[in-house]
Amino acid sequence: MGSLRGLRLAAGNCFRLCERDASSSVRLTRNSDWKRINGFCTKPQESPKPPSQTYSHRVPLHKPTDWERKILIWAGRFKKEEEIPETISFEMLDAAKNKLRVKISYVMIALTVAGCILMVIEGKQAVKRHESLTSLNLEKKARLREEAAMKAKTE
Structure with a gap:
């Protein structure tokens, strides 16, 4: 058990050393990239090419259904259905x-x-009438017993 623990500690220390070395090299790479992004590069900058297509940043429009028109009115966005534009x-x-x-x-x-x-x-009124679920259930069971007894007599 002791040797296993020592092996785990040694592996952990080795991993930390490798991680530290790797992160420092990544930092150097990131710093050099940062210098290039900020324009510290010695190459002359090329002029940007105009885009081949022009993009319009228009919002896509939707033709509302009757139900959506009602929603727009109920929400208070429009007062009358005639005020709602063809597309929203x-x-x-x-x-x-x-x-x-x-x-x-x-x-x-x-x-x-x-x-x-x-x-x-309703509960307070039931208390004033001295009604409870227990008393109502007992009355119902007594009534059912009487009906069953009457039915047994007739048969």
């Missing part, structure tokens, strides 16, 4: 969808809070 950008549509998602989540939060309040009120 995907970014505009995504922004409208996100805004609508937020509105729907707010409605869901409000409905959840209202449901919780309603359940608390």
